[in-house]
Amino acid sequence: xxxxxxxxxxxxxxxxxxxxxxxxxxxxxxxxxxxxxxxxxxxxxxxxxxxxxxxxxxxxxxxxxxxxxxxxxxxxxxxxxxxxxxxxxxxxxxxxxxxxxxxxxxxxxxxxxxxxxxxxxxxxxxxxxxxxxxxxxxxxxxxxxxxxxxxxxxxxxxxxxxxxxxxxxxxxxxxxxxxxxxxxx
Numbered sequence: 001x002x003x004x005x006x007x008x009x010x011x012x013x014x015x016x017x018x019x020x021x022x023x024x025x026x027x028x029x030x031x032x033x034x035x036x037x038x039x040x041x042x043x044x045x046x047x048x049x050x051x052x053x054x055x056x057x058x059x060x061x062x063x064x065x066x067x068x069x070x071x072x073x074x075x076x077x078x079x080x081x082x083x084x085x086x087x088x089x090x091x092x093x094x095x096x097x098x099x100x101x102x103x104x105x106x107x108x109x110x111x112x113x114x115x116x117x118x119x120x121x122x123x124x125x126x127x128x129x130x131x132x133x134x135x136x137x138x139x140x141x142x143x144x145x146x147x148x149x150x151x152x153x154x155x156x157x158x159x160x161x162x163x164x165x166x167x168x169x170x171x172x173x174x175x176x177x178x179x180x181x182x183x184x185x
Contacts, residue, residue: 026062026083029055033070052076052085059083067091077102078110081132089115099126099153100142103135112139119143126150 030048038054040047049055051074055065059080069090075098078085083105089112093100100119103110110117116139119127127142127150142151 024064026064027058027060029058029063029065030068031055031065031072032068033072034068056080056083075099075102077104078108078132079104080108081105082107084109084111087112087115087117091117093117093119095120095122095125097122097125099129101127101140102129103132103137104129106133107135108132109136110138110140111136115139116141121149121151123149126153128152130154 027043029042030045031042031050031052031054032045032048033050035048035050038049038051040049042049042055042058045068048068049058052065052067052072053074053076055067056076056078059065061080061082063080064084064086066086067088069088071092071094073094073096075095076085076093078101085108087110091112100121101110101117119140119142121127121142128137128140130137130153137152
């Protein structure tokens with residue numbers, strides 16, 4: 001409950017004609033691994049979807065998905081342009097096969113404020129694949145200790161297919177114990 005004292009600065013600001021300009025105007029969908037299924041509408045924490053994929057299926061450009069702490073055994077593909085994924089601290093993407101997190105759409109943002117998203121790829125899998133243009137990934141950690149696992153695979157198509165923005169071959173993180181072992185593919 002907000003106290004009257006806490007509202008005084010806001011009321012004074014409104015009296016001076018100052019207005020709050022929202023920085024995010026899209027629809028926010030919620031995901032919680034503790035829910036029984038995906039039957040909720042995803043529009044509030046109490047009606048959250050169980051899977052990230054079910055929430056992404058509802059997105060339109062400019063929307064976002066906020067994912068509650070938990071372990072999600074699913075491959076996630078952010079495939080809608082200009083959308084965001086917001087992960088709470090402690091979210092783990094634990095896969096049985098394939099790529100953990102894919103940004104295949106353009107102008108997308110993935111972040112985990114005040115913590116980090118952990119992606120656990122399997123042997124031969126990829127943690128994060130960025131194939132869309134102008135993707136933004138922040139506070140994402142990939143545990144690529146599995147044999148042949150790739151941490152981050154950046155293959156966006158700008159300025160030409162299979163190359164990064166500087167025109168160089170994409171970087172891939174090799175799946176060995178040395179965290180500084182980057183190589184051009």
